[in-house]
Amino acid sequence: MFNAHTDPTVYANIQTELSRIEREESVRILYACESGSRAWGFPSQDSDYDVRFLYVHESHWYLSVFDRRDVIERPISDQLDVNGWDLRKALRLFRKSNPPLLEWLQSPIVYREIPKAADDIRSLSGPAFSPKACTFHYLHMARGNYRDYLQGETVRSKKYFYVLRPLLACAWIERFGELPPMAFNTLIDTLLEEGELKMAIERLLERKKSGIELKEESRIEVINQYVETQIDYYEQRAPRMPDHGESVDDRLDPLFRSVLRMVWNEQHSRTSSN
Incomplete structure (x- = not known):
């Protein structure tokens, strides 16, 4: 194969x-x-x-x-x-x-x-x-990577993806009640409206895919603001998410x-x- x-x-x-x-x-x-x-x-x-x-x-x-x-x-x-x-x-x-x-x-x-x-x-x-268990998992991943890599004046830009993807996964679970798709493009195309945030993410994505090394550089404020808002939101929302649909x-x-x-x-x- x-x-x-x-x-x-x-x-x-x-x-x-x-x-x-x-x-x-x-x-x-x-x-x-x-x-x-x-x-x-x-x-x-x-x-x-x-x-x-x-x-x-x-x-x-x-x-x-x-x-x-x-x-x-x-x-x-x-x-x-x-x-x-x-x-x-x-x-x-x-x-x-x-x-x-x-x-x-x-x-x-x-x-x-x-x-x-x-x-x-x-x-x-x-x-x-389980929407609740998976939301907690993705929230923990996003929170840890954000804390470790993205809070200074300069940040490791490629780490944005390891915060954005789990946060978008939380949003997918909340909206659709199902496991989020693997493809990052599907998440951003479905969940983000056209605007400054989506354009900033797409520009960063193009740079990463093109082979440009994303090293230490100035933080991207529009993304940081989105991340902080979403982490705060899902810290409140995750405990109220539904649990297992059925036992296996x-x-x-x-x-x-x-x-x-x-x-x-x-x-x-x-x-x-x-």
């Missing part, structure tokens, strides 16, 4: 790394996607490829009295930042409406997937979505067992036929 958003050489390197992980860790990767600025639509020329994946061990791995590590992490190398979660960890996080997991499952850039398994997992996203607890064990059977029965059948 070739993805048109990814350089062919990089895509091949990602596939090589994912296959290496399967061999070295004795796992099957169910789903792998892009999760960072490339998926959001505002990469720099030197942006890392933030590859995130879900995987399963064979059934006997889970039958242990000992707690076992449920993440796989690789050191950043050649612009590849590759990390994954065990399926059991991911399904537990559905109970908390974990926004990174929900975002991975709707990424526009997919590097690998077992379609039936990925679709079954993705089917939990809607029922598991009774679906987690059956889905987990179904995926294990499907993936490893298929693997063993292929091995036997060879």
